[in-house]
Amino acid sequence: LTENRMRPVAVWTAGGEVDVESDGPHAVEDDAALTLLARAIASCSTADIDRARTGKSRGEATEVGMLTAAELLGADTAVAERERRRLALFRFDPSLRLMTTADAHEGGIVLSTKGAPESVLARTRRIVHADGSRVPLDALEEQQVRATIDRYAARGLRILAVATRTLEPGMPVPADRETAELDLDLLGL
16 A cells, blocks of 8 residues: 555355466356456556556556456456557546446447446346356345455455446447446456
């Protein structure tokens, strides 16, 4: 905290927990939710990790930490690629405690939302399992997510939830965040 730096420690999906520092990119091999989570984190960021040229990072400490997690999990974190795909950006809103981007991906337009777990969960309808299936977020699954949040909070970790929604073909990019940040699929914490 005194250096204004954060580093990723753990990532959770419905498939389980990953220690991002030791498990790294090979952890995503059998977990489609983890692959999607890494991609969503990279998409929904305004930070930059310039290891090749300067070795420095640019952006808010939480953003850099999240982008580092995406990179450790094998996602492409290059700013140029992110900006090429980006169609809309709803910046972090401190009252909503959310940030959302709309990005062009091979499967269409994907909305990626990150923020305070309670804010993201309030807008989530489904959860993505390790096999990539999207199932309704029932009371039992939500209880497991909240237990993980409580466990991480007890360890003193800063926790953010990440969710997505793929728009139906032909649907336009939402013009406002209220339309963008609903009916989400929880990817992980």
